[in-house]
Amino acid sequence: MLGTMLYGPRDVRCEEVPEPRILKPTDAIIRLAAACICGSDLWPYRGLNEITSPLAMGHEYCGVVEEIGDAVTTVRPGQFVVGSFCLSDNTCPHCRFGFQSSCEQREFMTGAQARYARVPLADGTLVATPEIPEDDLIPSLLATSDVLGTGWYAADAARVQSGSTVVVVGDGAVGLMGVLAANQMGAGRIIAMSGHKTRQNLAIEFGATDIVSERGDAGVAQVRALTGNIGADAVLECVGLEESMRQAINCARPGAMVGYVGVPHGVNLDGQAMFFSQVGMLGGPAPVRRFLPYLMDLVLERRINPGKVFDLTLPLVDVAEGYRAMDERRAIKTMLRV
Amino acid sequence: MLGTMLYGPRDVRCEEVPEPRILKPTDAIIRLAAACICGSDLWPYRGLNEITSPLAMGHEYCGVVEEIGDAVTTVRPGQFVVGSFCLSDNTCPHCRFGFQSSCEQREFMTGAQARYARVPLADGTLVATPEIPEDDLIPSLLATSDVLGTGWYAADAARVQSGSTVVVVGDGAVGLMGVLAANQMGAGRIIAMSGHKTRQNLAIEFGATDIVSERGDAGVAQVRALTGNIGADAVLECVGLEESMRQAINCARPGAMVGYVGVPHGVNLDGQAMFFSQVGMLGGPAPVRRFLPYLMDLVLERRINPGKVFDLTLPLVDVAEGYRAMDERRAIKTMLRV
Numbered sequence: 001m002l003g004t005m006l007y008g009p010r011d012v013r014c015e016e017v018p019e020p021r022i023l024k025p026t027d028a029i030i031r032l033a034a035a036c037i038c039g040s041d042l043w044p045y046r047g048l049n050e051i052t053s054p055l056a057m058g059h060e061y062c063g064v065v066e067e068i069g070d071a072v073t074t075v076r077p078g079q080f081v082v083g084s085f086c087l088s089d090n091t092c093p094h095c096r097f098g099f100q101s102s103c104e105q106r107e108f109m110t111g112a113q114a115r116y117a118r119v120p121l122a123d124g125t126l127v128a129t130p131e132i133p134e135d136d137l138i139p140s141l142l143a144t145s146d147v148l149g150t151g152w153y154a155a156d157a158a159r160v161q162s163g164s165t166v167v168v169v170g171d172g173a174v175g176l177m178g179v180l181a182a183n184q185m186g187a188g189r190i191i192a193m194s195g196h197k198t199r200q201n202l203a204i205e206f207g208a209t210d211i212v213s214e215r216g217d218a219g220v221a222q223v224r225a226l227t228g229n230i231g232a233d234a235v236l237e238c239v240g241l242e243e244s245m246r247q248a249i250n251c252a253r254p255g256a257m258v259g260y261v262g263v264p265h266g267v268n269l270d271g272q273a274m275f276f277s278q279v280g281m282l283g284g285p286a287p288v289r290r291f292l293p294y295l296m297d298l299v300l301e302r303r304i305n306p307g308k309v310f311d312l313t314l315p316l317v318d319v320a321e322g323y324r325a326m327d328e329r330r331a332i333k334t335m336l337r338v
Numbered sequence: 339m340l341g342t343m344l345y346g347p348r349d350v351r352c353e354e355v356p357e358p359r360i361l362k363p364t365d366a367i368i369r370l371a372a373a374c375i376c377g378s379d380l381w382p383y384r385g386l387n388e389i390t391s392p393l394a395m396g397h398e399y400c401g402v403v404e405e406i407g408d409a410v411t412t413v414r415p416g417q418f419v420v421g422s423f424c425l426s427d428n429t430c431p432h433c434r435f436g437f438q439s440s441c442e443q444r445e446f447m448t449g450a451q452a453r454y455a456r457v458p459l460a461d462g463t464l465v466a467t468p469e470i471p472e473d474d475l476i477p478s479l480l481a482t483s484d485v486l487g488t489g490w491y492a493a494d495a496a497r498v499q500s501g502s503t504v505v506v507v508g509d510g511a512v513g514l515m516g517v518l519a520a521n522q523m524g525a526g527r528i529i530a531m532s533g534h535k536t537r538q539n540l541a542i543e544f545g546a547t548d549i550v551s552e553r554g555d556a557g558v559a560q561v562r563a564l565t566g567n568i569g570a571d572a573v574l575e576c577v578g579l580e581e582s583m584r585q586a587i588n589c590a591r592p593g594a595m596v597g598y599v600g601v602p603h604g605v606n607l608d609g610q611a612m613f614f615s616q617v618g619m620l621g622g623p624a625p626v627r628r629f630l631p632y633l634m635d636l637v638l639e640r641r642i643n644p645g646k647v648f649d650l651t652l653p654l655v656d657v658a659e660g661y662r663a664m665d666e667r668r669a670i671k672t673m674l675r676v
Contacts, residue, residue, distance in 0.1 A: 093566070093568045093591070094568070094591065094592050094593070097571075097591065097592075097593050098593065099591075099592040099593040099616060101592075101616065102591075102592030102593070102616050157618070228431070230431045230432070233435075240609075242609075245609065253431070253432065253435065253437075253440075254432050254435075254437040254439075254440030254622065255432070255435050255436065255437040255440070255625075257618075257620070260609075260613065263610065263613060264608075264609030264610045264612070264613050265610070266609075267608075267609025267610065268606055268607070268608060268609060269606070269607040269608075269609060269612070270602075270605075270606060270607075271578075271580075271583065271598075271602030271604075271605025271606060271607060272601065272602045272603070272605065274602070274607070274619070274621065275598065275601060275602050275621050275622050275623075276622065276623070277622070278437060278439065278440050278620075278621070278622030278623070279620075280495070280595075280618065280619060280620030281612070281618060281619045281620075282593075282595070282616075282617075282618030282619075283612065283613050283616070283618075284592065284613050284614065284615070284616030285613075285614070285616070287593075
């Protein structure tokens with residue numbers, strides 16, 4: 001079958017790979033309905049993580065169950081399923097606390113930019129739809145697997161509440177999903193920080209009430225001006241760089257929370273500065289599994305359309321162009337027909 | 339009158355100082371019922387903060403109002419009052435959000451290790467009791483001004499809830515008050531980390547269910563063992579050093595919050611490590627004013643006895659010995675008769 005392998009910086013290839021097989025009784029094999037490229041795939045693509053052996057890329061997925069291991073009881077072949085990019089047993093203490101992304105058995109999904117994929121810990125990870133969804137819902141269901149779930153977690157970790165004033169730092173796909181999430185949670189005001197017209201427009205479509213196009217200190221000053229010099233009640237940090245983190249903290253009012261979901265690269269926080277800012281922080285890989293049933297329902301009821309975040313669709317064989325388009329910010333997020 | 343001045347490292351003196359006067363119409367002058375020494379007074383005492391000119395020491399206070407400025411309306415001469423060590427107007431947006439310690443007009447109290455003290459922003463800062471309290475309640479009322487309010491905030495920031503498993507890092511007066519606070523909030527289990535017998539005993543008296551006497555990695559291993567390798571739901575960091583902060587984070591389960599109230603000295607946090615620990619953080623100077631009416635009621639109703647944290651009482655003239663006793667950990671907290 002066709003799959004996607006990363007060999008080194010900017011060397012990603014669609015090539016023939018072995019079909020996945022059941023390796024453990026808790027595995028399932030799914031036939032993907034569609035695949036996509038994640039912003040976090042760009043870290044190794046750009047050479048920021050060392051690649052010691054070729055990586056099977058792709059961790060966002062939805063599709064039809066082909067085969068299950070002997071121990072799998074909650075899904076069966078023929079069902080349409082979505083799963084989190086974090087694989088979890090959904091029974092350990094951390095899972096029960098709603099932090100499935102820190103499951104005692106946690107693994108990270110791989111190999112989903114392909115025709116078929118193996119999903120370990122299928123019982124704890126996969127959620128089936130009542131019936132096979134209509135085709136036009138596939139992009140939005142695929143989005144729940146990671147990008148929407150991650151934006152949602154950012155808003156949850158930032159404790160967005162009804163009426164909150166929210167700032168979203170980062171206009172990538174996750175940031176845009178953060179806007180959607182804050183809107184669904186009833187935020188009174190959503191300030192999206194973005195300097196790109198197409199992303200600003202999408203942010204507004206997802207519920208942003210204000211756009212700040214400046215970054216850094218100038219952007220913070222704009223947010224302060226918009227909030228009567230108070231700062232935001234909740235800030236979603238969806239980038240993971242030192243500058244964006246500083247921007248996020250400086251946009252927050254004392255007592256606010258920053259929900260941070262961009263994997264931090266080179267971010268160091270000074271304890272004393274954090275203390276006197278009195279801004280709270282909660283981040284980490286998103287426990288998408290906690291939110292998944294609810295988010296899938298929102299999609300199936302057509303109450304949200306997160307699939308709009310895909311602004312480029314390519315056949316799987318052109319996956320390399322999909323990476324390039326995102327790397328060069330020509331595309332927000334690339335969907336792959338498999 | 340007699341007051342306390344810090345001239346340099348370990349050079350603290352009780353000496354004749356001018357009586358405070360009303361300087362602004364929002365000031366009040368109070369006659370202190372008692373004074374005390376704070377753990378945070380030891381930072382400049384030990385030379386960790388540079389002293390460019392002599393400091394008027396003391397920021398915890400309760401007593402009788404002597405005089406008020408023309409603009410003061412909520413307290414009047416003759417009333418017994420307690421105030422927070424953070425002076426606040428209690429009307430600005432940050433105050434209304436319950437973060438009075440980040441008040442737009444915030445000042446820090448000074449000069450309260452004395453007979454009389456000036457309290458700026460009296461209306462927003464002071465809370466009067468219905469009548470003059472009995473003498474034996476003075477230590478506990480004095481404790482609400484900072485040490486109890488700070489321990490309480492640590493528990494609040496760590497989101498201690500009914501049934502929570504709580505770890506308290508630090509067996510100073512604030513940590514012991516954190517134990518009391520967690521107990522009042524209904525924590526199911528309170529693990530106090532302390533290697534000192536007298537402090538362990540006081541922790542147990544305040545509600546600790548378990549004592550861990552090891553520190554660092556050994557202490558963390560003990561907490562893990564006590565919690566079935568899960569970690570705590572809420573951790574109170576009441577020290578402010580790199581080692582204690584690391585210990586606090588490592589005791590927390592994913593999704594837990596660390597409430598940190600020790601002013602961080604030399605604490606640096608690695609963003610990526612924080613991310614993957616999935617431990618949240620909220621700290622800062624405690625917004626004692628938020629909790630003060632409730633805490634004063636608990637004391638007046640004799641439901642709590644935080645004044646037990648004072649294990650040394652000296653006349654004000656012996657203030658230097660009070661500092662020495664705390665510096666050498668011979669005393670947990672020193673009360674001063676003024």
